[in-house]
Amino acid sequence: MNFFESEILKGKYFAPKSRDRLRATMVNLFILAGAFVMLLYAYENMVYGYYVMLSVELFIILVLLVAYLVFPHYLNINHTSYMILGALTFLLSMSLIVPDQDPELSLFWLAALPIFVFFFLGVEKGIRWSTDMFIVLLFIPLVSYVTGIQFVYEWELLSQIVLGYLVVSYMLYIIESERSSYEERLNVALEENKILFKEVHHRTKNNMQVVMGLLESQSFKIDDPKYKKMFETHVDRLKAMSLMHKNLYSNHSYEEVDIQEYLEEIAQSLQTYTEYHIHTDIDPIIIDMKIAMNIGLIFNEAVTNAIEHAFEGEEGEIDISFKQIGERYSLCIQDNGKGFDTSLTYKSLGLTLIKDLSVTLPHSTIEIEGKNGTKIQIYFDTEEHL
Known part of the structure; x- marks a missing residue:
């Protein structure tokens, strides 16, 4: 079913779950179904020798197939809809006046066309087209009377057809x-919610900055380097979360974050506190807010750990990359420091937090290496699979 909707009905060219995707799949379904129905009628007309309608139907089938082949590369949804509507309106008009053909064809399109025009072209154009079609339905018998061409239907049946068409159009x-x-x-309501969410994220970011300011002011009063560093670490964690909320209220989306912009902001913030060089290679990928928050905390912990423990001299390099590999993401934080023995039980709060946070990522795996520096590699799925 996914292949049929995505490939045959060409839904893959439009955003998932969007109205344009629905309209695109419906218009292609209408084209294919209409072409199939007309093939059946064309075959019947050929068998009974109704060659005038046969030629009309073959022409309409050709128009539908051309519309299907060029959509959506050369024709958008509206242009394709107008093309189909014009062709089928012509077919309907011909089916009302051409003698020696199966009159059931016009009944089929009289029921189908109002549905098509209101769904694909909207209320305003639907009313306009229905009014024009009503005039045509009244005009055709007049032409038949003046020219002497025999009308396909009796007047009583025509009045029922017109009434039925008006009822269907009005319901639609x-x-x-x-x-x-x-x-x-x-x-x-959605726009109002977006404004409220942006305001919430803005206030949250401001409140976190107040807390960070309080912690920083308190850290100046602490003489013990151990506790002073602890305060600074907590400030960095709060800063990583604060940057998330800043991204959310600054951008158009309040549920997703550009991971490149977010992680590079954290890297720039951390770079101001160290002489070691932090290099980033991060793809511009849009990620869910909750996942991005945990990635930011992992990123902050790993880089902070490298700054504090990896190097013995004044020179050091920290490389960070974030890539999409197929259906999975890859986050890698690596330094060229002294490393550590991964076979020993390592009770660092930072590494423990990194491992705990990595578990929250969808189907994640984590690899930690301690030779020739420390390397933390995390893989996780691009989306949660049930």
Whole structure:
């Protein structure tokens, strides 16, 4: 089913779960179903010798196939819809006046076309097209009377067809109007929620900065280097979380974060506290807020650990990369310091926190190496699989 919707109906060219994707798949389904129905009618007309309608139907089938082949590279959804609508309206008109053909064809398209026009072109164009079609339905019998061309239907049946068409169009108008109104109210509510979320993230970031300022002011009063460093470490953790909220209220999305921008901000913040060089190679990938928060904390802990414990001299390099490899992400933090013996039980709070945070990432694995410097490599899935 996914292959049919994505490939055959061309949903892959549009964002998942978007209205454009739904419209694209529906318009292609309409094209394929319509072409199939007309092939059946064309075969029947060929058998019974109704060659005028046969030529019309073959022309319409060709138009539908061309529309299917060029969509969406050369025609967008609206242009394709107009192309289909024009072709089928012509077919419907011909089916009402061409003698010696199966009149059931016009009944099929009279029921299908109102659904098509209201769904794909909206209420305003649906009303306009329905009005034009109503005039055509009244005009065709007049032309038949003046020219003497025999009309396919009796007047009584025609009046029933027109009445049925008007009823179907009116019902679709009501349904589409309600849907449009609901969608508009939903969009307004969504925009209001976005503003509220941005305000929440902005206030959270400001409050965290106040807490960071209090901790920093208290750290100046501490003489013991051990406890002073502890305060500074907590400030760095708060700063990593604060940057997350800053990204969320600064960008358009309040649920996703550009991981490149976020991690590079943390790296720049940490670089101001050390003479060791921090190098980043991070792809611009959009990631869920909760996952990005944990990645930022892991990043902060790993780099802080390297700054504090990896080097004995004044020179040192810390390399960080974040890449997408197929269906998984890869986060690597590596330094060229002294390393450590990974076979020993290592009770560093930083490494313990890194391991605990890595477990929260979707189907994650973590590798820690201590030869020729320390290397922390974490792999996890691009999305949560049930």
